[in-house]
Amino acid sequence: MTHEEFESIAALDAIGAASAEETRTLNEHLASCNSCRRARDEYAEAATLLARELPPVAPPPEVREHVVETIADEDAEEERARFSNRWWLAIAATLFLALWGWREFGIRVARENVRSQQAQIERLKSENALLHEQKEKLSVEMSSLAAPETREIALAGQQISPTASARVFLEPGRRRAIVFFQSLPSNPKDKSYQLWIIRADQPRPQSAGVFDVSDAGNAQIVIENLPLATEMKALAVTLEPKGGVEQPTNTNFYLMGNS
Amino acid sequence: MDTTSEALLPSVARGDTTAFESLYDRYSSTLYALLLRILANPEDAQEVLQETFVKAWTNARMFDAARGSEIAWLISIARSRGIDRLRSRKIRGDRENDAGREISIHSSFVEKTTGADKAVQSQESSAVRSALSELPEAQRVALELAYFEGLSQSEIAGKLGEPLGTIKTRMQLGMKKLRERLQAFK
Numbered sequence: 001m002t003h004e005e006f007e008s009i010a011a012l013d014a015i016g017a018a019s020a021e022e023t024r025t026l027n028e029h030l031a032s033c034n035s036c037r038r039a040r041d042e043y044a045e046a047a048t049l050l051a052r053e054l055p056p057v058a059p060p061p062e063v064r065e066h067v068v069e070t071i072a073d074e075d076a077e078e079e080r081a082r083f084s085n086r087w088w089l090a091i092a093a094t095l096f097l098a099l100w101g102w103r104e105f106g107i108r109v110a111r112e113n114v115r116s117q118q119a120q121i122e123r124l125k126s127e128n129a130l131l132h133e134q135k136e137k138l139s140v141e142m143s144s145l146a147a148p149e150t151r152e153i154a155l156a157g158q159q160i161s162p163t164a165s166a167r168v169f170l171e172p173g174r175r176r177a178i179v180f181f182q183s184l185p186s187n188p189k190d191k192s193y194q195l196w197i198i199r200a201d202q203p204r205p206q207s208a209g210v211f212d213v214s215d216a217g218n219a220q221i222v223i224e225n226l227p228l229a230t231e232m233k234a235l236a237v238t239l240e241p242k243g244g245v246e247q248p249t250n251t252n253f254y255l256m257g258n259s
Numbered sequence: 260m261d262t263t264s265e266a267l268l269p270s271v272a273r274g275d276t277t278a279f280e281s282l283y284d285r286y287s288s289t290l291y292a293l294l295l296r297i298l299a300n301p302e303d304a305q306e307v308l309q310e311t312f313v314k315a316w317t318n319a320r321m322f323d324a325a326r327g328s329e330i331a332w333l334i335s336i337a338r339s340r341g342i343d344r345l346r347s348r349k350i351r352g353d354r355e356n357d358a359g360r361e362i363s364i365h366s367s368f369v370e371k372t373t374g375a376d377k378a379v380q381s382q383e384s385s386a387v388r389s390a391l392s393e394l395p396e397a398q399r400v401a402l403e404l405a406y407f408e409g410l411s412q413s414e415i416a417g418k419l420g421e422p423l424g425t426i427k428t429r430m431q432l433g434m435k436k437l438r439e440r441l442q443a444f445k
Binding site for chain 2: 011012014015016041045048051052053057060064068070072074
């Protein structure tokens with residue numbers, strides 16, 4: 001269709017005489033044609049000449065009054081609506097903030113709970129690992145005690161601690177021993193008990209371990225890398241400075257026993 | 260009607276009620292005459308006139324001076340609402356009863372236009388009438404049947420007993436002449 005044909009439709013459309021199909025086609029074209037849009041506007045203006053040719057007729061005065069009252073009412077209504085809208089917006093905003101705050105609080109509490117539960121899980125895991133390690137250790141110690149080759153040596157309390165005793169379970173094959181001490185006097189805070197191995201092949205005693213006793217006077221130690229059983233002559237316990245020493249500082253034996 | 264005066268719709272769009280009252284005073288007589296011509300019934304014409312001005316108040320911000328004059332914008336609102344009212348009334352079958360009253364309404368209300376508006380409006384109407392008088396009668400009748408009575412091309416063809424193509428051509432030629440006359444006004 002040419003621009004002239006579109007303008008002819010615009011001429012009919014201006015007086016409402018274009019068909020619905022013609023109007024639709026025209027409007028589609030006008031979306032992308034400035035000159036036809038201008039022609040449409042000019043035809044629309046020209047059509048109003050038909051109305052402007054009529055001799056003017058003044059409407060009754062009450063029509064003017066009614067129109068002015070109506071727009072005043074519309075203004076008031078619009079203002080009421082605006083106020084009402086503002087009011088509702090304020091309420092909605094307050095509600096939103098309250099709900100948002102409540103939600104945030106809930107999330108924070110939930111996060112705290114999760115953090116606390118995670119910490120609890122970590123603590124339980126660590127305790128579990130420790131217990132597992134202790135169980136393993138106990139299991140090894142029990143199997144050592146129950147092994148047929150394990151030899152038992154008894155250490156007896158000496159003059160300074162006559163009620164004390166100790167039992168040494170020696171595994172020669174693994175050069176390892178578990179020692180259970182009982183009823184030793186509590187060691188002062190700046191002192192520790194020290195177990196000595198008196199060897200047949202050496203003049204000086206060899207330290208086998210340093211330990212503190214419980215309130216009941218009990219203790220348990222594991223000795224690794226023991227000398228061969230044939231080289232061990234005796235075992236003895238002295239009270240030494242905290243942490244132990246290279247060689248016994250005294251001959252006040254608390255326990256003693258021959259291997 | 261003073262079409263050269265300062266445009267009022269931009270002020271109306273800003274909610275200026277004084278400008279709105281001036282708008283009414285400036286154009287209500289032209290719009291009322293149009294609505295009487297379309298509806299041929301003063302009560303209906305007054306109602307639609309009120310609706311037209313209320314719509315102008317609420318939609319003033321949609322007026323685009325680049326697309327046409329203030330009066331053309333108001334006339335298009337009034338005509339559209341007038342034709343809607345006419346069609347709904349036709350459905351009710353009222354139209355026949357009112358047809359005979361048209362001429363007497365015109366004569367009785369023309370006299371009520373007064374003062375300076377009347378002088379200015381008469382001046383412009385005369386110029387427009389002169390433009391329309393240059394149209395051949397057949398073109399003018401076809402345009403008026405479409406514009407004032409809202410008839411379709413085929414309804415006009417049927418009413419005038421002419422082929423549809425002839426009616427279409429008449430209307431297109433008539434509108435072309437009006438457009439040329441409008442450009443001459445400017």
